[in-house]
Each structure stands twice: as C-alpha cells, then as structure tokens.
Amino acid sequence: MLTVYEIENGSLVHHEGIEHLGANNVWIDMLHPTPEEDAAVEQLLGLSIPTRAEMREIEASNRLYVERGAHVMTAILTHSSESGTPQFSAVTFILAGNVLVTLRYIELKALPIYLQQVSKGDAECATSVQILIGLMEGLIHRMADLIERLQDEVNRIGGAAFEIKGGQQTRTRRLDVMLKSIGRLGETASRAEESVTSLERLLLFLTQAMKQRKDQSRDVQRVKSVHRDIRSLTEQLHFLSDRLTFLLDAVLGMIANEQNQIIKLFSVMAVMLMPPTLVASIYGMNFKHMPELDWFMGYPFALVLMVVAALIPFIYFRRKGWL
Helix, strand or coil, rough: CCEEEECCCCEEEEECHHHHHHCCCEEEEEEEHHHHHHHHHHHCCCCCCHHHHHHHCHHHHHEEEECCCCEEEEEEEECCCCCCEEEEEEEEEEEEEEEEEEECCCCCCCHHHHHHHHHCCCCCCCCCCHHHHHHHHHHHHHHHHHHHHHHHHHHHHHHHCCHHHHHHHHHHHHHHHHHHHHHHHHHHHHHHHHHHHHHHHHHHHHHHHHHHCCHHHHHHHHHHHHHHHHHHHHHHHHHHHHHHHHHHHHHHHHHHHHHHHHHHHHHHHHHHHHHHHHHHHHHHHCCCHHHHHHHHHHHHHHHHHHHHHHHHHHHHHHHHHCC
C-alpha cells in the first residue's frame, strides 16, 4: 500500500494510490509495496528503492549510504511488543530533497501516534526532515516503553528468585519456570539492544546528512537531543543485561544447589547402608564352620547389629549438620 502526504494549512493531508504521486509530496509511506509502486516511486525520485533482501543486509554500507544525493537509512525496529514477545524488522527511511520515503513491511505504532500529534498541532511537519525527526522521537518513545516493561519483569523475577518457598518439588518447578523467563527476557533485551544500536547509528548518519543538506540548526539540535535519549536507552539496556546475567547465574546456582542436595542425600544414604551391608555380607557367606549358624539368637542378633550399624552413621551425620 502506498500513502502520500502533502502539507495543507500547516498539517498533513494523506492520499492513497500511485496516481497521487507528484512534486507536492512531502512524505511517501510504502507499506508492503507492490512492484508497480516501487517502480513509480523510483521514477519520481530518480533512485532505486531497496528490496526487502537488501534491507536485511548487516553491513553498515548497505544500511546507511548516499545515492544520487538522497540519503538512505535502514534501521532494525521493534514492533508488536504488546502482544507478547516483540518482533523485529528492517525499516528504511530515504531523504530525497524535500521528500521523505518510509519503506516498511510491518505496522509501526509510532506512525499513527505521530500523525495524531500533527493533527493536534503538537508536532512539526513543515519539512521532510521534521517529519523524520518526529518519527524518530516516536520510535524511541516506543522503545523506552519496551525497556520499561523489561525492567518491570526483571524486578519481579529478581524479587521472587530469592524468596522461593515450599517443598523440593515446588522449588524445582518454580526455578525451571524462572530460568525460562530469564532466557526469554535476555533474548528480548539483546534484540532491543540491537535495535537501539541500529537507531543510534542512523541518528549519527542523519546528523551528518543534515549538515550536508544545510538543514535548519534547530532541527539539527533536535536530532542531537534524540541521540542523547537513545544513548540513555543504551545505558539502561546494558544495566538490564548485567542484571539478567546476575539473575541467570543466581538461578543456575540455586538449581545446582538443589541437585547437590539430592546427590548429598544419596551419598549419605550409601554411607549409612555400607555397615549393614557388610554385616549382611558376612553372615551371608556359606562357610561350614560359622558359630552363629547354630546359635538360636543368631538371626535376631544379626538384624539388631545391622540396625545399630546404620544408626551410628545417621546420628553422627545429624550432629555434623550434614542431614
């Protein structure tokens, strides 16, 4: 779908369809574009639109570059964070003169939020650069919301990790669930850090591009302010990663301790059963001349001896605190 925006009375007016492409467009939004829409935008701007495969390239030179005076910038952005595990996809922004092109294959909540702000007069939209900055601010705000939710989850797990009560089976089951939760949060945090890093590189490239384009100094200062915000998010993600690593080590340590307790119990039981086994082995030998074989109290004596041989190690272990 192709949506074009034009400025009328200080606000953005949108139209859908290729037939509305023209010199008055200030923003062209391409969502799942068709080959015909790609060709029409390429003909209008005189440059090639990146394919979906090219948007996924990891080299910086394929994500941030200049083509025929147009600045092409691709970032890895998060989406669908409210529905559970966030998803990530590449989104391309192209600054070609006074036209901004957004190329995406996902729904971004930041776009309708920005358009709502524009309709209320709370966001600037006089130029393509101002539109791009407004979108960046919305994307970073959404990323901050995701990080805040991650932080709440980490705080919840951190508080519960060291307060697990109940029996052995309950503790083991809860530790297993907690381990999976930490792994899920760690994966989300690492992907969010990748997205924040991608946005940070884009903002650095955008700052240089705006200086080359000789955009307004006020807009350059806004980009620098947005860059400071993204740096603070990066620091927060590093802190969350450290906390998740600590919680992962702590939970793994508790799981190992639970397993050690089980091994310890088996070891103690084996030592306790060694003396009775020795007694039973002695009286189980088939020698002809064994005095106790003809003794009327031999069998009860052997049983009592095995019980006493087991009780002595048990009492000793209890006094040592090993049980």
